[in-house]
Amino acid sequence: MTGFSGFLVKRFLQALVVLFLVSIIVFVLLHMLPGGPARAILGPKGTPQQITDFNHQQGYDRSLPTQYFMYLKRLFTGDLGDSYKLNSPVFELLKQRLPKTLLLTVLSTALAVVIAIPLGLLQAVRRGKASDYALTGLAFLLYATPVFFLGLIMIILFAQVLPVFPAEAPQGESIGELLREFSGLVLPVVTMAFGIVAMFSRYMRSAVLDNLTEEYVRTAMAKGQSSRRIMVRHVLRNALIPLATLLGLYLPTLFSGALVVESMFNYPGMGLLFWNAAQGSDFPVLLGVTLVVGIATVLGSLLTDILYAVLDPRIRSVA
Amino acid sequence: MTALSVLGLLPPGGAVTGGRILFDGQDLAAASAAALQEVRGNTVGMVFQDPLTSLNPTMTIGAQVAEPLLLHREGIGRKEAWARAEEMLRLVGMPQPSERMKAYPHQLSGGMRQRVAIAMALVCEPKLLIADEPTTALDVTTQHQILELIDNLRETLGMALILVTHDLGVIANRVDRVAVMYAGKVAEQSDVRALFARPRHRYTEALFAALPERAAERGTELHTIPGLPPSLTVRPTGCRFAPRCLFATAECEEREPELSPDREPELSPDRVPELSPDRVPELSPDPEPQPEAGGSQLLGAEHRFACFHPVPYGDAPQEQVVTPPPATATEPGEVLLELDALVKEFPLTGGPFARRRGTVSAVGGVSLAVRKGETFGLVGESGCGKTTLVRIVAGLEEPTAGTVRFDGRDLAGLSRAERRAHRRRIQLMFQDSTAAMDPRMRVGEILREPLVIQGLGTRADQERLTASLLDAVGLPRGAVHRYPHEFSGGQRQRLGLARALTLSPDLVVADEPVSALDVSVQAQILNLMRELQRDRGLTYLFISHDLAVIRHLADTVGVMYLGKLVETGPAEQVYAHPLHPYTRGLLDTVNVPDPAVAAAGQREPLHGETPSAAKPPSGCRFRTRCPLAQDVCATTEPPVSTPSGAGHQVACHFPLAVPRLASTV
Numbered sequence: 001m002t003g004f005s006g007f008l009v010k011r012f013l014q015a016l017v018v019l020f021l022v023s024i025i026v027f028v029l030l031h032m033l034p035g036g037p038a039r040a041i042l043g044p045k046g047t048p049q050q051i052t053d054f055n056h057q058q059g060y061d062r063s064l065p066t067q068y069f070m071y072l073k074r075l076f077t078g079d080l081g082d083s084y085k086l087n088s089p090v091f092e093l094l095k096q097r098l099p100k101t102l103l104l105t106v107l108s109t110a111l112a113v114v115i116a117i118p119l120g121l122l123q124a125v126r127r128g129k130a131s132d133y134a135l136t137g138l139a140f141l142l143y144a145t146p147v148f149f150l151g152l153i154m155i156i157l158f159a160q161v162l163p164v165f166p167a168e169a170p171q172g173e174s175i176g177e178l179l180r181e182f183s184g185l186v187l188p189v190v191t192m193a194f195g196i197v198a199m200f201s202r203y204m205r206s207a208v209l210d211n212l213t214e215e216y217v218r219t220a221m222a223k224g225q226s227s228r229r230i231m232v233r234h235v236l237r238n239a240l241i242p243l244a245t246l247l248g249l250y251l252p253t254l255f256s257g258a259l260v261v262e263s264m265f266n267y268p269g270m271g272l273l274f275w276n277a278a279q280g281s282d283f284p285v286l287l288g289v290t291l292v293v294g295i296a297t298v299l300g301s302l303l304t305d306i307l308y309a310v311l312d313p314r315i316r317s318v319a
Numbered sequence: 320m321t322a323l324s325v326l327g328l329l330p331p332g333g334a335v336t337g338g339r340i341l342f343d344g345q346d347l348a349a350a351s352a353a354a355l356q357e358v359r360g361n362t363v364g365m366v367f368q369d370p371l372t373s374l375n376p377t378m379t380i381g382a383q384v385a386e387p388l389l390l391h392r393e394g395i396g397r398k399e400a401w402a403r404a405e406e407m408l409r410l411v412g413m414p415q416p417s418e419r420m421k422a423y424p425h426q427l428s429g430g431m432r433q434r435v436a437i438a439m440a441l442v443c444e445p446k447l448l449i450a451d452e453p454t455t456a457l458d459v460t461t462q463h464q465i466l467e468l469i470d471n472l473r474e475t476l477g478m479a480l481i482l483v484t485h486d487l488g489v490i491a492n493r494v495d496r497v498a499v500m501y502a503g504k505v506a507e508q509s510d511v512r513a514l515f516a517r518p519r520h521r522y523t524e525a526l527f528a529a530l531p532e533r534a535a536e537r538g539t540e541l542h543t544i545p546g547l548p549p550s551l552t553v554r555p556t557g558c559r560f561a562p563r564c565l566f567a568t569a570e571c572e573e574r575e576p577e578l579s580p581d582r583e584p585e586l587s588p589d590r591v592p593e594l595s596p597d598r599v600p601e602l603s604p605d606p607e608p609q610p611e612a613g614g615s616q617l618l619g620a621e622h623r624f625a626c627f628h629p630v631p632y633g634d635a636p637q638e639q640v641v642t643p644p645p646a647t648a649t650e651p652g653e654v655l656l657e658l659d660a661l662v663k664e665f666p667l668t669g670g671p672f673a674r675r676r677g678t679v680s681a682v683g684g685v686s687l688a689v690r691k692g693e694t695f696g697l698v699g700e701s702g703c704g705k706t707t708l709v710r711i712v713a714g715l716e717e718p719t720a721g722t723v724r725f726d727g728r729d730l731a732g733l734s735r736a737e738r739r740a741h742r743r744r745i746q747l748m749f750q751d752s753t754a755a756m757d758p759r760m761r762v763g764e765i766l767r768e769p770l771v772i773q774g775l776g777t778r779a780d781q782e783r784l785t786a787s788l789l790d791a792v793g794l795p796r797g798a799v800h801r802y803p804h805e806f807s808g809g810q811r812q813r814l815g816l817a818r819a820l821t822l823s824p825d826l827v828v829a830d831e832p833v834s835a836l837d838v839s840v841q842a843q844i845l846n847l848m849r850e851l852q853r854d855r856g857l858t859y860l861f862i863s864h865d866l867a868v869i870r871h872l873a874d875t876v877g878v879m880y881l882g883k884l885v886e887t888g889p890a891e892q893v894y895a896h897p898l899h900p901y902t903r904g905l906l907d908t909v910n911v912p913d914p915a916v917a918a919a920g921q922r923e924p925l926h927g928e929t930p931s932a933a934k935p936p937s938g939c940r941f942r943t944r945c946p947l948a949q950d951v952c953a954t955t956e957p958p959v960s961t962p963s964g965a966g967h968q969v970a971c972h973f974p975l976a977v978p979r980l981a982s983t984v
Contacts, residue, residue: 218328
């Protein structure tokens with residue numbers, strides 16, 4: 001078992017190295033704030049004396065490596081600074097909001113994958129037929145539609161014309177509370193899922209088409225299997241491999257997609273937090289979110305590699 | 320294609336539009352999809368060409384071999400299916416089958432994967448096995464083992480076999496009856512011995528004559544078939560071979576000859592016997608191989624061909640085609656290329672941060688000398704280091720140790736500018752000329768590019784040279800305006816040769832230049848190479864796994880095994896009296912395209928597989944497969960000796976002392 005577990009350990013260590021780099025980048029961003037953090041906080045009316053005092057108080061007058069070390073130390077104790085506007089530690093804010101964004105992302109991705117995989121398969125099987133063209137057209141239309149526009153249509157259609165679902169997301173404190181008001185989750189999740197479905201089904205379609213021309217499919221036919229069985233037993237798994245890459249790479253994009261959807265449906269997630277912080281120049285919050293997105297990106301590619309190895313035995317032994 | 324249609328496996332767009340496919344009384348051409356599924360993998364098994372791509376990479380071996388059982392044997396449990404699959408793997412000679420059941424295809428060698436494919440096709444014990452070029456992608460020794468396996472299984476399981484191949488050697492050695500196909504039609508059909516002894520169709524005759532094995536003497540030109548197989552997009556009228564046939568008449572262009580039985584000589588070849596409708600050829604596999612006793616009686620009725628002007632009785636086919644004058648052999652001059660204790664090792668690492676895990680010893684100390692004007696043939700199976708050697712000689716790879724001397728100068732000592740100039744003198748010719756040419760460049764640019772890079776001549780000069788090169792390789796000058804994909808494989812290989820000659824090199828290194836070509840086209844390219852060598856005083860370093868091609872073309876032969884040169888010497892001597900057990904094993908493994916030789920026996924083919932170059936055996940690298948190996952072979956690397964006189968070197972503790980009878984390759 002050295003192959004697979006060894007691969008995981010190695011890949012995990014690599015992810016740690018990248019996370020370290022992410023922390024450096026966020027640290028540098030902190031120092032690139034216009035006029036430095038002091039000016040950003042004290043505003044244009046802050047006197048030079050106030051700025052010097054602030055810098056000394058916050059440790060900004062020490063050498064950069066020392067500052068980075070302090071920053072890292074704070075990071076490990078969960079101290080990301082305090083929000084200027086919300087009067088609360090950034091860490092606490094993220095702890096509250098991140099699970100909600102994760103819930104939104106996971107639900108919509110799961111929905112998208114569940115729809116996109118059969119849809120892509122269907123298109124590949126019916127390649128060149130009317131249904132393929134219709135679905136292709138629909139996929140491009142959805143893909144080209146901005147999320148906010150799609151959200152608006154959804155709200156008009158399903159909250160106003162046909163008042164089936166509420167237009168505002170549930171405002172509960174915990175995940176459990178959010179799930180209890182599930183009907184409020186429907187529109188945000190579906191809005192987010194649509195764009196993903198469009199993209200994933202395209203990839204699925206071409207991956208299946210690629211695999212259908214592979215010789216192992218001919219071998220499978222020569223064994224006397226039905227086309228349906230060949231699809232399920234042979235082609236599906238091989239076609240999922242490129243989709244796994246896409247999923248990992250797409251994760252950060254999903255987070256930014258959540259930003260729009262959250263502000264649109266007033267969903268109390270990280271995106272909304274970021275949106276409000278950006279409007280109020282709440283830099284500690286912005287950097288905290290940036291760090292989280294950075295971590296999510298790294299974890300996303302880690303997830304891709306693990307999925308890869310699960311799906312493709314060749315990757316396992318090469319690594 | 321015909322083989323694929325039997326099981327209804329034609330690619331999209333293809334369909335059987337006429338005729339019947341009778342299998343055990345059932346017409347498969349008219350069968351429903353469900354009925355075909357019942358036949359496939361059950362009563363008819365199929366093995367495909369490329370074992371690397373024809374297995375599902377993400378499924379275990381066991382799951383793939385057990386699959387047909389689960390499909391076709393009702394009520395069989397998963398456990399039982401796996402047990403049967405494991406039994407089947409044992410039957411096809413898979414070592415440690417129970418462990419292999421859990422392995423994935425990429426963990427096995429090509430030969431082992433083909434064994435898996437065979438196990439998969441046979442696990443339901445079909446009545447018929449269709450093998451579509453089952454060994455074309457494999458090495459000589461692996462090829463032999465796989466064919467032997469198919470042969471044995473055919474006998475044990477009592478099934479019929481349809482073997483589809485372009486390799487006449489395989490046909491001569493392995494089948495009872497042959498159908499020769501040309502451009503979608505059966506040209507001739509016969510008992511294998513009769514066909515090789517007395518081909519009647521002019522295409523069959525020409526095909527045999529183009530074999531390097533049939534060339535009477537080394538150094539003579541090969542017989543070629545002019546032109547190319549026709550495109551099948553337009554249905555041709557008349558005999559499909561007529562445009563390339565030396566004996567074609569007006570009649571051949573107008574009417575299509577039908578497959579008719581070979582009658583006694585008194586029958587005028589111009590008269591076509593009328594065929595009754597029920598004699599229209601149909602592919603109905605013979606479930607039982609023809610018994611020996613009845614063979615000769617059936618032969619007359621069975622030997623059928625479709626030709627208005629067949630090869631007359633009594634003539635040996637070679638003597639009818641006009642023999643071109645033999646090439647004058649050039650006297651080998653002084654040493655042009657000299658390799659001294661050349662070593663190339665590649666590190667085995669697992670990524671940028673990983674430690675070095677081991678070393679692949681691709682070339683393990685090779686010394687050889689190529690003389691001016693000669694052809695040095697380097698033979699060996701895949702993974703023996705031929706290609707790495709080529710890359711070092713061409714300056715594309717730095718040796719780990721040892722020296723390369725070209726025209727007396729050590730290449731390691733060259734400055735950057737000298738190296739650049741030196742590159743002109745050694746040019747490469749590749750196996751896959753499609754991949755070796757930029758598909759978006761016109762032929763003119765491709766041929767001119769070396770001159771442009773070296774900054775030689777004006778544009779007009781360059782174009783003049785290009786035109787003369789196209790003349791030399793027998794392509795029209797108008798070719799400069801076309802793209803590589805507009806040419807056939809043989810024409811592209813001519814272009815590859817033209818490009819190699821653009822800079823008037825001293826040495827042309829040809830890496831398997833004819834391996835991807837058909838027999839008839841291969842003969843054209845070999846003739847061309849010989850002709851250009853004579854006219855331009857070229858030296859060739861010719862790499863091939865094909866012993867017959869090397870024998871035909873090379874003056875000196877080197878045999879490589881796992882990074883070592885095990886034997887070198889004049890081609891005649893090496894082939895007639897091999898000194899190294901590996902060379903002899905290789906010669907004995909080759910399928911000679913002559914059923915009479917195949918039946919003669921007394922051959923000791925090689926067993927086992929080439930070990931990994933990452934862990935080469937100690938001492939002599941061949942010892943793990945050598946029938947003569949002793950303890951000393953494991954401890955000491957064999958010294959080079961010349962037991963049969965200077966010039967013929969061997970690296971072996973126990974060289975074959977007694978000269979064998981002249982080999983038949």
